Amino acid sequence: MMQRIATRGRALRQIYSATHNCSRSLFTSLTKTDVTTRSMRHIATEWGETGWIRRPRAMMSSNSARPTTYLDDGFSGDIDFDRLKSHMTCSKFHDSIWGLVIYRCSQGHQSAWDRMVQALRSEVQETLRYYIREDLLQFHDLHVIDDKALYGATSHQVREHFQSWSPKSLKDRLRPGATDLEKDIGWHYATSTPRYDYCLFADDICLESMDQSGYDMPVVKILPRDWESSLSPEEMSQPVPTPFHDGVTEHWEEDVGWMYMSLNNYIDKYDLLGEVSTDWYDQYVRPPYMNGLESETDFVGNWRKKSSSEEANQADRKGSLSTKQSNH
Known part of the structure; x- marks a missing residue:
């Protein structure tokens, strides 16, 4: 199983490693969450002195489902x-x-x-x-x-x-x-x-x-x-x-x-x-x-x-009320 997961994530890890060793242009390969952030570009971008830039976003860590923060590079915010x-x-x-x-x-x-x-x-x-x-x-x-x-x-x-x-x-x-x-x-x-x-x-x-x-x-x-x-x-x-x-x-x-x-x-x-x-x-x-x-x-x-929690609470309240009424 671990070998299978490693195979699926190999390309992502290679690209992610590369982003820390060299600069990237708009058309270079991007990490998974990097491009996913781009799908949020109409709310995740702001205008800077050099054009559209992105604010810090979150990236999933490799050993947890919890996100860790990273700062991404700029890109064009237009749809082609x-x-x-x-x-x-x-x-x-x-x-x-x-x-x-x-x-x-x-x-x-x-x-x-x-x-x-x-x-x-x-x-x-x-x-x-x-x-x-x-x-x-x-x-x-x-x-x-x-x-x-x-x-x-x-x-x-x-x-x-x-x-x-x-x-x-x-x-x-x-x-x-x-x-x-x-x-x-x-x-x-x-x-x-x-x-x-x-x-x-x-x-x-x-x-x-x-x-x-x-x-x-x-x-x-x-x-x-x-x-x-x-x-x-x-x-x-x-x-x-x-x-x-x-x-x-x-x-x-x-x-x-x-x-x-x-x-x-x-x-x-x-x-x-x-x-x-x-x-x-x-x-x-x-x-x-x-x-x-x-x-x-x-x-x-x-x-x-x-919804399930609310239903359970309602059932508990009904059960408690019914118990009180029967005791009286």
């Missing part, structure tokens, strides 16, 4: 809409599209599901309006997959469906008679965008978050299409260690193949995952952490513990 626009179009396609796929994995919470989809679309509208890039709005497609067969689906089952959906979607977009796809640069760009490399999915806990307060709320889950688990079925069935929401170890480096994403980070995350120098391991933070700043009371799903 021009890159997004250039990669959504290909001469082999009869259309131009950008945006992620979202799966519904909960049978209930109909109102919350409807509000989540609308919130994501509203986030796109507001962000594009803010950056004066409404020209991209007509091409945005948050593709919704609401299939009863996927209600209650695990991340592995969602990924399997997404792996089948992606090539079919690309095929359906092709112009009649399109040939030499692999030699077409536009085809390469359009098929390697976040739309076909990552997808969103919402289960009960995500839909419950629609009614929770807090900056990161509400949330949805995001996963990479090509991620593979090295765990055996027996290992995957082991209890999940506290405070994590998936996995079999107590190590924050363990990659469980998905993470939480705030709805208001939708475009920002799409932009980051579309960068050549960024991949899943740069962005990944093991759930329930989202940025390394959280305390236990801020974890996604902590409201369930509060």
Whole structure:
């Protein structure tokens, strides 16, 4: 098990070590929490004498789930809409599209599901309006997959469906008679965008978050299409260690193949995952952490513990009152 965890975290540790031995430019490889901090850039940046700089953020220590503080370097706070626009179009396609796929994995919470989809679309509208890039709005497609067969689906089952959906979607977009796809640069760009490399999915806990307060709320889950688990079925069935929401170890480096994403980070995350120098391991933070700043009371799903505690207290009060009444 330790060897498996070491393999998963090797690239992260190598990059992290390198950051302490040499200077970095914007396009060099970044540590996991470094780039995760970038997904918070609209609240984690401030204007300094030399441009946009970041304030101290938190980084997970390698031997604990508790964060330790570090100071990061500066970066541009802008979303690269021009890159997004250039990669959504290909001469082999009869259309131009950008945006992620979202799966519904909960049978209930109909109102919350409807509000989540609308919130994501509203986030796109507001962000594009803010950056004066409404020209991209007509091409945005948050593709919704609401299939009863996927209600209650695990991340592995969602990924399997997404792996089948992606090539079919690309095929359906092709112009009649399109040939030499692999030699077409536009085809390469359009098929390697976040739309076909990552997808969103919402289960009960995500839909419950629609009614929770807090900056990161509400949330949805995001996963990479090509991620593979090295765990055996027996290992995957082991209890999940506290405070994590998936996995079999107590190590924050363990990659469980998905993470939480705030709805208001939708475009920002799409932009980051579309960068050549960024991949899943740069962005990944093991759930329930989202940025390394959280305390236990801020974890996604902590409201369930509060609810259970309140119910237990109410039951105790009722039991105590009933005992007093019977004694009288």
